Amino acid sequence: MKKSPLRSASRSPLLLAVLALAGAAGGARAQSSVTIYGTVDAGVQRTTHVANDATQITRRDNNKLGFRGVEDLGSGLKALFQLEIRYDPDTGALENNTRPLFQGQSRVGLQGNFGTLRLGRGLTAFQESVMAFEPWSGLPNVAGYQTNLQVAGYTSDPLSPAGNSANRFSNAVFYNTPVWNGFQVNATVATKEANGGPAVIGKGTTTAPQYAANANASNNPYSVSATYTNGPFAAMLAAERNAVEAKIWSVAASFKPIPDLKLMASFQRQDQSHTQFINTDTDAWVLGANWTVGVGKVLLGYGQKKPDGVLKTKQASVGYEYSLSPRTYLYLDLSHKRTPFVVTARSDVTQKHYALGVHHNF
Amino acid sequence: MKKSPLRSASRSPLLLAVLALAGAAGGARAQSSVTIYGTVDAGVQRTTHVANDATQITRRDNNKLGFRGVEDLGSGLKALFQLEIRYDPDTGALENNTRPLFQGQSRVGLQGNFGTLRLGRGLTAFQESVMAFEPWSGLPNVAGYQTNLQVAGYTSDPLSPAGNSANRFSNAVFYNTPVWNGFQVNATVATKEANGGPAVIGKGTTTAPQYAANANASNNPYSVSATYTNGPFAAMLAAERNAVEAKIWSVAASFKPIPDLKLMASFQRQDQSHTQFINTDTDAWVLGANWTVGVGKVLLGYGQKKPDGVLKTKQASVGYEYSLSPRTYLYLDLSHKRTPFVVTARSDVTQKHYALGVHHNF
């Protein structure tokens, strides 16, 4: 077996002075395989009826700085890796000040005729697939529907540290089949490993919570989605179970009557009967449209969420994206949301949201 | 509107196996727009009369690892972003172990005939402009004058977490006019957003501090500087108000009698009457020179700071930078400072400082 200069360099401790140079040379060759990419999105926003309802400089999209590469191993086999930093552009801190360095994802794996197999941390199959059926494309924003409505308030990773992502599995295997006549199956399975999370009282008590701090999952979390694309039509069917055995299933579809107009709809049902005595089911549905007009794109959405025994949430949003280039656009969002419980403890309020900003990919 | 492969890839969840490849290809195209840059500066230093006055390996300049890009949008319009990590080279940790990942700056914006408009976090207009009139170019070092004397001990961001930068605004809009006959105006305005800072007792009490922990600014922080350059002469006039309404104004000028010699002077007055009952005003002035001799550069400075009712601080420093290349130099600093209050509680001490190290830009 021939080893690359890089690998030899990183392992051989002799001749350190020589290594510094050899290592650099090896690196120069490896350089070609790394792509740096990212997103910086910042704007002025205001949301009423939240803890800090002052005008803010903040983000609408996730802000990313990522590193990825593909190595051709021959015979149709490829090695893949991707590492993605997430940050808040208004303070320069890691997302929410608490999340891991590579909050976005950290994965490595192989791709071939058999599909794609990766290990590490990333979006679950369900969370990644469902975003195509949300009019804000899954942006974690007040105007969008993904976090609160589209996934029915469901959290993929309840046993990770507080403030961590709600859409990802750590310690997981990610598998995607090849696409066969427009049909694909994606599956994510995580280990039961403890991951430093807080206690979940659930059906227990404060002194004997159902899941103690740093608890292992009681069952292997999994997520599976099947997607189908046929010309202007696309559909998804998905199911997921998290570390505290909350379950969700989802069905979604989209249709393009003309190339510039995409209509979409999704329905979700979450079942929290493993950790709750009452109000265990939450249903949600979202309707949306994306309409491209010249260099502009209009986003429209309406959705409802109905947990058992709780007032309905109803949200209507409209957005506009004005492209300055394929990589850069300005945006404007307006949103109106009737929501039953908010941090200021009013029992039923109408939350208004305004956003204006710039979104830049690199 | 045509979307780039990158943007499409990051949004479309179907056909995941295909995406992994398409994403990589999109990234390859985006790659051209990212520049990696940075500074590594490490040396041996000793400062007497400080908490840890042992000989240290430490930095003289800020250590940076940054990512930035400029996209040409046509018609003289450009999109800009910059993300800058700061770290301590002696331990490999983020600056002061407490600062945000992109402590240096995280900004995105547009540049055109109208000037430059950016959003995010960065140096305030005053803090960025005043450094040109300091003989150590604003290096945050014991030998330099920026932190303690040149800005009269003023802090731009008192409501950010303890240990955070004293020179920056988070949650801000940054605007620079075009340069017009050597004249430019720079303005920074921040929102009143709370940012997780500690309580500031100010004119309150321990139980009822003037600014509670995680308080909003009582007024929008702003910073404005006007700069003028005409051949060998440059000047600045600036004013700033921070989140606890401490105010500062500053006037500074520099002159080059010969191309290799730059003489500079600055005066500052800080007003802390919003949070202090006594000793509200602090005046400071700094004189300096930079003299280039062959591949060497001599730095000279003298300055004083005089808070009301407190002993004067007096500092004299001399430095030498020996360039090995346009990107790399060795440095030697000597500094002598009479300072009224130090951590060891002596009432008036003369602090000595020695530094020898290497500074490398990449």
Added chain:
Amino acid sequence: MKKSPLRSASRSPLLLAVLALAGAAGGARAQSSVTIYGTVDAGVQRTTHVANDATQITRRDNNKLGFRGVEDLGSGLKALFQLEIRYDPDTGALENNTRPLFQGQSRVGLQGNFGTLRLGRGLTAFQESVMAFEPWSGLPNVAGYQTNLQVAGYTSDPLSPAGNSANRFSNAVFYNTPVWNGFQVNATVATKEANGGPAVIGKGTTTAPQYAANANASNNPYSVSATYTNGPFAAMLAAERNAVEAKIWSVAASFKPIPDLKLMASFQRQDQSHTQFINTDTDAWVLGANWTVGVGKVLLGYGQKKPDGVLKTKQASVGYEYSLSPRTYLYLDLSHKRTPFVVTARSDVTQKHYALGVHHNF
């Protein structure tokens, strides 16, 4: 002295709008000097008799994302820097969730006829040299011998924050001589600087620990190794003293009877008499082989550790690496370890370890 556009840009605060562009141009030139490199390694592992003995997705090797560069200064002189992030691929977090951003290393220095001189943080001379004589090449893995056996349980940096690396000096000077007839000397010396570490009780008491929290080193830590290479034969002699004056010396050698087979052996003795009353000495030895067979490599090892007054540790491991390319391989490890004290408090257990995964360099 001519300054580069980059350096001028980073220092001159006037004409900010112009700078944004000039800086970008300067950066483009600097770009050529930065190499991005790294390792992503993730697999499925199980280790019995540990706190969390569930099947895990975790790493076998250190996962790295690094930035380095070499600048040619002329006359055989070079400037070098290297910054290396370490992370856990299964969660995307920094290594152990607690370590500094550039846990791997952060160093800058010069290289010339005189050898290589660097400042900052990195592996000590002993820790870097000894890995060539360990059959898993110093991988910090249960199957490997480096952490527990090969260095006799010794820790290079006991006064850094809890959870920090055991193999590195912060605040250090690193010197490597040129290679002379196959012979090289490497030396690392650290300052006595306090570095935020926890208290070490040692020969003190809980209330008066021998080293208080955030204590300075009682003596300058140092590490020195001498290495010799002559065709198929290599050898090392090394000694080190850490911040709490634990000492270690080590002798090691390797021999290649045929190019595809490397045999290796090392012996170490640690002396903790400065901080312990009893069981001050720990001896350890490791034998190993690396055998390349086609695109595969077989790793074999056996070793023992014998602290005074404590049961012996005995470990046997076998591994197999299957190369898919010079940058990517699959691995399989099996290990069997009789160990006296484990977290579950059994007095003598046989710990079994299995690992299967993928290792990718970029």
